[in-house]
Amino acid sequence: MTRVGVIGIGHGRFGRRSDATVQELAFEAFRLAVQDAGIERQQIEASVIGAVPEYHKQRSVAGVVQEYLNLNPAPTWLTEVACASGSAAIRTAWMAIRSGVHQVVAVIGCQKMTELSTPEILALMGRVGEVQWESVYGTTFPAYYAMFAQAHMKKFGTTREQMAQVAVKNHYYGARNPNALFRKEITVKKALASEPVASPFQVYDCCANADGAACLILASEERARAARKDKVVWLDGVGCASASMSVLKRADLVSLPSAGAAAGQAYAMAGTAAKDIKVAEVHDCFTIAEILAYEDLGFCAKGEGGRFIEGKQSYVGGATPVNVDGGLKAKGHPIGATGVSMAHEIVKQLRGEAGERQVPGADVGLTHNVGGIGQYCFVHVYRRD
Amino acid sequence: MTRVGVIGIGHGRFGRRSDATVQELAFEAFRLAVQDAGIERQQIEASVIGAVPEYHKQRSVAGVVQEYLNLNPAPTWLTEVACASGSAAIRTAWMAIRSGVHQVVAVIGCQKMTELSTPEILALMGRVGEVQWESVYGTTFPAYYAMFAQAHMKKFGTTREQMAQVAVKNHYYGARNPNALFRKEITVKKALASEPVASPFQVYDCCANADGAACLILASEERARAARKDKVVWLDGVGCASASMSVLKRADLVSLPSAGAAAGQAYAMAGTAAKDIKVAEVHDCFTIAEILAYEDLGFCAKGEGGRFIEGKQSYVGGATPVNVDGGLKAKGHPIGATGVSMAHEIVKQLRGEAGERQVPGADVGLTHNVGGIGQYCFVHVYRRD
Numbered sequence: 041m042t043r044v045g046v047i048g049i050g051h052g053r054f055g056r057r058s059d060a061t062v063q064e065l066a067f068e069a070f071r072l073a074v075q076d077a078g079i080e081r082q083q084i085e086a087s088v089i090g091a092v093p094e095y096h097k098q099r100s101v102a103g104v105v106q107e108y109l110n111l112n113p114a115p116t117w118l119t120e121v122a123c124a125s126g127s128a129a130i131r132t133a134w135m136a137i138r139s140g141v142h143q144v145v146a147v148i149g150c151q152k153m154t155e156l157s158t159p160e161i162l163a164l165m166g167r168v169g170e171v172q173w174e175s176v177y178g179t180t181f182p183a184y185y186a187m188f189a190q191a192h193m194k195k196f197g198t199t200r201e202q203m204a205q206v207a208v209k210n211h212y213y214g215a216r217n218p219n220a221l222f223r224k225e226i227t228v229k230k231a232l233a234s235e236p237v238a239s240p241f242q243v244y245d246c247c248a249n250a251d252g253a254a255c256l257i258l259a260s261e262e263r264a265r266a267a268r269k270d271k272v273v274w275l276d277g278v279g280c281a282s283a284s285m286s287v288l289k290r291a292d293l294v295s296l297p298s299a300g301a302a303a304g305q306a307y308a309m310a311g312t313a314a315k316d317i318k319v320a321e322v323h324d325c326f327t328i329a330e331i332l333a334y335e336d337l338g339f340c341a342k343g344e345g346g347r348f349i350e351g352k353q354s355y356v357g358g359a360t361p362v363n364v365d366g367g368l369k370a371k372g373h374p375i376g377a378t379g380v381s382m383a384h385e386i387v388k389q390l391r392g393e394a395g396e397r398q399v400p401g402a403d404v405g406l407t408h409n410v411g412g413i414g415q416y417c418f419v420h421v422y423r424r425d
Numbered sequence: 426m427t428r429v430g431v432i433g434i435g436h437g438r439f440g441r442r443s444d445a446t447v448q449e450l451a452f453e454a455f456r457l458a459v460q461d462a463g464i465e466r467q468q469i470e471a472s473v474i475g476a477v478p479e480y481h482k483q484r485s486v487a488g489v490v491q492e493y494l495n496l497n498p499a500p501t502w503l504t505e506v507a508c509a510s511g512s513a514a515i516r517t518a519w520m521a522i523r524s525g526v527h528q529v530v531a532v533i534g535c536q537k538m539t540e541l542s543t544p545e546i547l548a549l550m551g552r553v554g555e556v557q558w559e560s561v562y563g564t565t566f567p568a569y570y571a572m573f574a575q576a577h578m579k580k581f582g583t584t585r586e587q588m589a590q591v592a593v594k595n596h597y598y599g600a601r602n603p604n605a606l607f608r609k610e611i612t613v614k615k616a617l618a619s620e621p622v623a624s625p626f627q628v629y630d631c632c633a634n635a636d637g638a639a640c641l642i643l644a645s646e647e648r649a650r651a652a653r654k655d656k657v658v659w660l661d662g663v664g665c666a667s668a669s670m671s672v673l674k675r676a677d678l679v680s681l682p683s684a685g686a687a688a689g690q691a692y693a694m695a696g697t698a699a700k701d702i703k704v705a706e707v708h709d710c711f712t713i714a715e716i717l718a719y720e721d722l723g724f725c726a727k728g729e730g731g732r733f734i735e736g737k738q739s740y741v742g743g744a745t746p747v748n749v750d751g752g753l754k755a756k757g758h759p760i761g762a763t764g765v766s767m768a769h770e771i772v773k774q775l776r777g778e779a780g781e782r783q784v785p786g787a788d789v790g791l792t793h794n795v796g797g798i799g800q801y802c803f804v805h806v807y808r809r810d
Binding site for chain 2 (some may be wrong): 140
C-alpha cells in the first residue's frame with residue numbers, strides 16, 4: 041500500500057474573526073495550501089472537514105465548505121471528536137488514500153467559536169463531558185483539568201511555577217507566530233498574578249476560544265513525488281485511542297490513558313520511538329495538559345513533566361521542543377482547526393521553513409491532539425526523508 | 426487490498442424512545458450485531474459512529490457510546506454529513522479496513538431526535554440549508570423538497586397520486602417490519618386527504634423524526650470468512666459525491682446531481698450496473714425523493730419515476746424492489762442511524778432472511794443515502810457470492 045505524503049499546507053489567522061464566515065476561514069487556509077502544493081484545485085479528489093458544528097450558526101459544515109471551495113462534485117465528509125476533530129479528519133484522509141479510493145485529499149480544520157454567547161458556549165462545552173452523571177453536577181472543562189492538576193501536584197510535587205512556565209514558553213513562541221491570537225510574551229510572575237479560574241488554574245493556565253482554519257493536502261506517494269519531488273513530508277504513523285468519558289472510571293487522574301495508547305500505535309507504525317522525535321505539537325488546552333503530554337508521550341519519565349519544563353527541555357535547544365508555534369495557549373483553540381494547525385507547524389519544521397522558531401535538524405515530528413478530557417487522543421508521526 | 430465484508434448486523438426499534446439514552450440505543454443494536462457475528466466484543470478493533478450530535482443533550486457522542494459499549498481503549502470517531510452520517514461512517518470504516526489499519530470495525534448509527542422541542546428541531550434543521558442566503562428567507566426541508574416536487578410535476582407530469590403511491594408502498598412494507606415506527610397500511614385516498622405541509626406535500630409525503638440505532642460489523646476478507654464461512658455479504662462499492670448547498674446554483678431541480686455521481690462510482694467499483702440491482706434502499710425523506718432516486722440511480726429513465734411506482738415496479742416482484750422495509754417514511758428517520766438501517770435491510774435481503782418481505786434471488790443490493798438537500802449522497806453496493 042502507498043505511503044501518504046503532505047504536499048501542501050495553509051493556515052489563517054486565529055482569533056475573533058467576525059470578518060469571516062466558516063467557509064471564508066476555510067478558503068483562506070485552503071488557498072494557501074493549494075498554492076503551496078503547486079497543484080490545480082481540480083486535482084483534489086475529496087475533502088475531509090474537521091469541525092464541531094454545534095458552535096456554528098451554519099450546520100452541514102462540510103457541504104457549505106465544499107461549495108465555497110468550488111470542490112463539488114468531489115466527495116466530502118466531516119469528522120467530529122470534540123477538540124481532536126482535525127486529527128480525526130487527517131487520519132480519515134490518510135485511510136482514504138491508503139485504501140486506494142482517492143489519490144489527493146484536502147483536509148480542512150475550520151471552526152467558528154465566537155458566534156455564540158459565552159454562556160451558550162459554556163453550556164455546550166459542559167455537555168462534552170458525561171451528561172448523565174457528571175456535567176449535571178457542574179463539571180466544566182477547567183474543573184476536569186484542575187482535578188488532573190491537583191492530583192499531579194499531590195502525587196509528584198508538580199508546582200504552580202512549573203505550570204506557569206508552560207504558559208511562559210508558549211507565549212514566547214506565540215509572539216513569534218504571525219497566525220497566533222496572543223502575540224505577547226508573559227512572565228511567571230504575571231501568570232501567577234492572573235485571575236483565578238478553577239483551583240489551581242488561573243487565566244494564564246487556560247487556552248482561549250478562537251475562530252480559525254488550517255489546511256493540509258495529502259497525497260499518495262506517486263502524486264506526492266510528482267508534486268514536490270524530494271521535498272515531501274510523510275505521515276508515517278496514525279495512532280488513535282479512546283478512554284472513558286467518566287473520570288470516575290479512570291485508574292488515575294495523573295495521565296491520559298488514550299494518549300499513551302495512541303502514541304504506542306503511532307511509534308510502532310512509523311518504526312520510531314519517543315527519543316527520535318525532534319519536535320512535537322501537543323494539546324495544551326491547560327498548562328497541566330502539556331505536562332501530562334510530556335509524560336504520556338515518553339519525552340520524560342512519569343512524574344517528571346514539571347521538571348522537564350523547569351529545565352527548559354521543551355524549548356528549542358532542549359531535549360524535545362514542544363509547541364514552538366505557541367500551542368493552543370498562545371495560538372488560540374478553534375477546536376476543529378487545532379489538529380490541522382498542529383500538523384501545519386510540524387510540516388513547516390520538517391521542511392526547515394519555521395524561521396526564528398526553527399528546530400535545527402528536525403527530521404521526525406509528532407502531533408498529539410486530545411478530544412474532550414481524553415476520551416479521544418490522536419498521535420501522528422511525520423517524517424522527511 | 427482486502428475485500429470488506431459484513432459479518433454482523435443489529436437494529437433497534439425506531440420511534441419516540443424516551444426509555445433510552447443515545448448510548449443505550451447504540452447498545453441495543455450493537456449487542457444484536459455482535460451476537461449475529463458470533464464474535465467476542467474484544468475482537469472489535471475500532472468503532473465509527475454516525476450521528477448528528479446537535480440534536481442531543483449529550484455531545485461527544487462517540488466517546489459516550491464507546492464507553493457504554495465497553496470498547497475503550499479502541500479507536501473511535503464520528504462522521505457527520507447531516508442525514509447521510511450513517512453511510513459516511515460505513516464508508517470510513519470500509520477505508521479503515523482496506524487501508525490495513527483495522528481488521529474488524531463496528532459501525533453504529535445512533536440518533537436521538539426527540540429530546541429537543543419541535544421548534545428547536547425545526548430551527549436546527551433550517552440551518553442545514555445554506556444560512557447566509559437561503560434559510561434566512563425561510564427555506565425549510567419540506568419547502569426545498571416541495572420545490573423539487575413542483576419542478577418534477579411541471580416538467581414530467583408526475584402526479585400527486587404517484588407520490589402518494591410511494592407512501593402507500595412504504596407503509597405496506599413498514600407494517601411488516603417490527604422495527605418500524607409506523608406499522609399500519611394506508612391508502613392513496615387517505616394520503617391525499619391528510620393535512621397540507623408545503624405545497625404539494627401533505628403529511629403522508631413526509632417522513633417523521635425518530636430516535637433509533639442500527640449497527641453493522643465490517644471485517645477484512647480473512648476475518649469475515651473466519652467468522653461466517655461462506656455466508657458473508659460483501660461491500661464492494663462505496664460511492665460518494667457532493668453538490669452545492671444552494672439550490673440556486675443547481676442546474677435543475679428535477680434530480681440530485683450528487684446521487685447520479687455517487688451511483689456511477691459505486692457501480693464502477695463493484696463492477697455492476699443499475700440493471701443488476703435486485704433490491705435497493707433509497708432516501709425517501711419525502712415521497713418525491715424516492716421518485717428522484719429511481720431516476721438518479723438508473724432504475725428507470727429520467728422523468729419516468731412517477732410511472733415506475735404507478736406500475737408497482739418498486740414492489741417485491743417488480744423490476745427493482747425499493748424500500749421493502751418501509752423506508753424512512755414508515756420506519757422513521759433517526760438521521761444518524763438511517764444509513765446503517767438501510768445497510769441492515771440489504772444484508773438481511775442478501776442473506777435471504779427478510780421473511781415475508783424477502784425479494785426472491787436477491788444477490789446484489791444498493792443503499793442510497795442523501796445528506797441535507799443533496800449536498801451529499803452516498804451510494805453503496807453490496808453483494809453475496
